[in-house]
Amino acid sequence: MKSKYSVAIIGGGVIGCSIAYHLSEDFGEDVVLLEKEFIASGSSGLSAGILSQQLWDAMNTDMVRRSIEWIGKKSEDDEALVLNRDGLLRVVCTEEETEPLRKNVDLQRTRGCDVRYLEPDEVPSITSEISVDDVRGGAFCPDDAYVDPYQLCISLARDAEKAGVRFYQKSEVRKVERDDDIFHLKTSNDSFESETVIVSSGPWSKKVGKMFGIDLRLKPYRTQVAITTPFMGEVSIPIVHDVTNDLYMKPETGGTILAGDGTENTESDPDDFKEGTDYEFMTSISERMLRRLPRSREASLVRGWSGLCTATPDRHPLIGYHSKVEGLFLAVGFNALGVMRAPAIGEIVRDMMAGKAKEEYITRFDPNRFETAEDFEIIQGFTL
């Protein structure tokens, strides 16, 4: 068994798989990915898979646009990877939110997004299923999409493996040592050596960072989703995001809807959090659905789950080499937006490692930008 590599990736979620894929061209057999459970067993497999360019900042909008384009192209050669491009309708219900929504739309349009602001009476032209009584403004991007996040991970991992990357599942990295410019990684089964280590361990990244002697400014937080019984029949709707009432609804196969909300504002332990849903969440999400999608009175919520997202103080991820541990590269802190940016992030990591990344990414995502260890508030990722 080969045990020496140029690059070892810790974590086989969508970020680790995308990095493995994008490094495979330059490094191929010199890359190993170590995953403590299975590919997509962490946050990625629990995600709603929404890909929305309607973000608050130009760089992120660009990254999602690039990722949608990338997944669209990839899906042409992989029939299991389906890109559902039915758009995303966003609504706000207070006057104060209309201005930021307009500004976001203007910004997204300058980046080439086909998104438009909607007055309340224009919303029904997108879908007549949505109740607009209390809506003050909206926006629609027909190119927003969704994907099965598990299939995205598998597609990336399979191609990376074909190009020579080695994947070890059920291989938890438990101990790290460094000497002679080489990392020694001890997993639950084996030992590996690598010149560079990339941490893409999702909500566990803070814990993994501790093995390298660093304290990362990350907070994993819990987010819940639930799925309905079939009730939509042949009626189709785009993804709907009600910003004011903190509700998103995504059509699923068989006429069901997946509904979720954003953020629990407290830090969670990825090895000890409630994986099911709270009773309060289930009752409140069904009330919010009923208000926005009256047809959902015909549905009940059959099951739900929770997963963790990972917050940073400024909503931007930490991507790049750590200044205190030579050879340690971080790709962590994707808030609630990891799947929608994953292909673009893989490209950025590849370019950073080759010394070719755009300066704006290097500066904005600099993993060393938080000097002090002050506490910070968890800010919702997917909002205005």
Ligand SMILES: Cc1cc2nc3c(=O)[nH]c(=O)nc-3n(C[C@H](O)[C@H](O)[C@H](O)COP(=O)(O)OP(=O)(O)OC[C@H]3O[C@@H](n4cnc5c(N)ncnc54)[C@H](O)[C@@H]3O)c2cc1C
């Ligand atoms: C309910 C929910 C809905 C979401 N919806 C969306 C959405 O619609 N769109 C979107 O873009 N994002 C969404 N997200 C966020 C998205 O899921 C995350 O941003 C993304 O999955 C992060 O990917 P990751 O690869 O960094 O982390 P993960 O997928 O968690 O991968 C990290 C991996 O590291 C492994 N690992 C940890 N420690 C070790 C170790 N010591 N050794 C080896 N392996 C280790 C874990 O087992 C895990 O598989 C949602 C999240 C949740 C919870």
